[in-house]
Amino acid sequence: MKQIIIILSIIFSCSASFAQDKDIATASFKVEGNCNMCKKRIEDAAYIKGVKRADWNKDSHQLTLIYKPSKTSPDAVLKSVAHAGHSSEKTAASDADYNKLPECCHYKTNTCEH
């Protein structure tokens, strides 16, 4: 019984390793933003076709991407993120896009409490 439980646990905890295939890459970029509202916006924008997972860390401002290099590139993702108003180390958001952000998410001038 104990062994079965252990086996089951291992299967589940490591199932991620099985699912990995060749066409997968991980990359991390600094993306400007403030808060959890920004987080939602950045991640929503990052989920373009070919992106498997996008996590933005509010504290480190790092956006970690897991994506399929055959279908998309970090540049394309960061472009989409910039279009949502968030500059990154590679692509700057246009003033027009930046100004569309809600007041509190104006990361250049404000600190946001949301």
Next chain:
Amino acid sequence: MISKLNKLLFSGLLVIVCTAANAQQLRAVHGIVSGQREKGNAETLAGAMVTTVDNTVSTQTDAEGRFKLDIQETSLKIIVSYVGFLSDTIDLHPGENHLTINLEQSRKLKEVVVKQRRKSTEMSMIDPIKSEKIGQRELLKAACCNLSESFETTPSVDVAFTDAVTGYKQIQMLGLAGPYTLITRENIPDTRGLAAITGLTYTPGSFIEGMQLSKGTGSVVNGYESVAGQINVEWKKPFEEKDEKWLFNLYQSTQGRTEGNLVYRHKFSEKLSSNLFLHAKSQWAKVDMNNDGFMDQPLDKQFVGANRWFWFGPKGWEIQGGVKGTYVENTGGQLDYERGGEQVSGKPWGYEQNTQRAEGWAKIGKMFQGTKGTSIGLQLSGIYHNQDALYGSRSYLATQRTFYSNLIFQTIIHNTNHVIKTGLSNVVDDYNERLSGTPYARTEIVPGAFAEYAYSASDKFNLVAGIRGDYHNIYGAFATPRLHLRYAPFKKTVFRASVGRAQRTANIFAENLGYMASNRGFLITAANPGNPYGLAPEIAWNYGINFTQKFQLNYRDGAFSADYYYTDFRNQVVVDVEDPHSVRFYNLSGVSFASSLHAQLDYEIIHRLDLRLAYRWYDVRTTYDMQLKERPLIAAHRAFGNVGYETKNHWKFDYTIQWVGSKRVPAVHAHGGGIEAEGYSPSFVQMNAQISKTFKEVFEIYLGGENLTNYMQHDPVIGTSNPYDTGFDASMIWGPVMGRNIYAGLRYKIF
């Protein structure tokens, strides 16, 4: 042989599984986190978050501020954060594996408002008691309406009609009827006693912020009654700045139900805030979708109003209190029944119920700032409930007065790894009931004392052990021990176990209102004169184990959970409906148990598309007249599937399908006269779906359908030709009595 095979399989799997892990070199980093207050010295911070930059590995500091983190050799930075302090990013230099981190206090404690998309139902990994947290999003999956309906998308809870006349639905957990589950409003017992079944409709969904549902034995702090589990309902709070100031909700169904809700909050100052809750509902159309001459649900008018206040004082004082009033008027039965009509043979058969309920509650608490983790709280609640009903010529008049008080003292021993809760409670229940002219009155006074110890030294193991002793003015003294264990061998794997005793007085009439919609005689075998109804108290032990495994598959998160609970009744008030002429109540003689197995898979298939699959199995048996039989009208098997999808532009789609297995139906009167032998109901499939769209986060419209397959139990009312004859029975309900229902509504928020 088998064990050899096991070992072989086990080692084989280990090899496969761990090759992936071995490829990455891990490095153990440990350290201590302290914080520098503006005034005063640095202190170690317990519970500070330590994460890698990519957020793949994280931990919390222990009570002494220490942490240990296994990170990949390639990680170069970690982030340390703690509420009220500025987060710090620490560079990891090679070879430097011990870190001393000092955080600076942020100038002002910033309120963190989480606006991330959250799972609608989350399963806690850290609590020793497994609880499903049902959030706003889950509640909104069923657009309506009240507590009993809000469980229709929750696989842990079964919802079924009590009868074909009153329209009430009863919940079931672990195969046990609703009254075996303790329902609390912000941890104060709420729908006890007379309101055990009807009370679920007194809390409209719009009032609710969230719920926590936990199966099995509960905490001794909340009393000795919960047998099957606890459902705690949190109302919307007035002081949450992120919440809307006003919420309006309107609902209209094709079955002639109109509902409106208003929730208002006002913050007078940082200290004082208040909520106002209003609800009005009316079923104004007579609906008879099964063409049996009986309304599928009664006409009704329902009003609920509540007002509550919060006051956060200086020196750790906090006071909150509220009042709530509920008024319900139901009229049902045959289509041409008029309210107040004479109920004799030849005249239409009617159902009427008038309910008035008034509640008041208060919580007074103080946190002692000098001594860390020490607080004292007093909970008070008073209830007056009056419920007068007519089921044809049967009348049931009942009044309940309850006063509840619970004093809780909490402190820590040395550090927060050892938490002690202890206190005193007193419950006074006064019931006056009159069934068809026969009075039943009782007063129960139960003072008690309790102590609970919670141990949580590491992330891996916790324990909550509690005991309470109560003295019941009729039954005498009794002890209630309860124990919860949690063991997490891996970060994403949790095993829990619980065992505990429960005792309660069965309110035999209020808990079996459904059987009043029949001409069955209510017969009580009063073996214990002097006791309520002449019956012994119900005593049960509940044993449970559960397992939760979170996983990531194809880079998407998921969770698998399974639980098994066994409830063993030492005494039960048996409700025996094996004879179609009566409902008999007697003390259990023999065994009675409920086994429940539940397995559930939650997985986000693609971003924003959530899938939930669940299956549950019950084996519930009771000894009826020396014969161990399956408890009637309970489905042994149920399968459940739910898919939810949310688009980027705020469209939400929800679809629920469930398959309910067959249920044992005792011998009943046949439609043509005579008796139909005991048998099994057919299994059936039910579907619900809902679409909603939110505009600019303030305005939302929804459209949905319930029972889309339009599956109904055929002829749920037996003996419709002469409802005053012995053959009349509307209580043998195993399936939906209402057909397809389409509804639409809106929610409007003002911030």
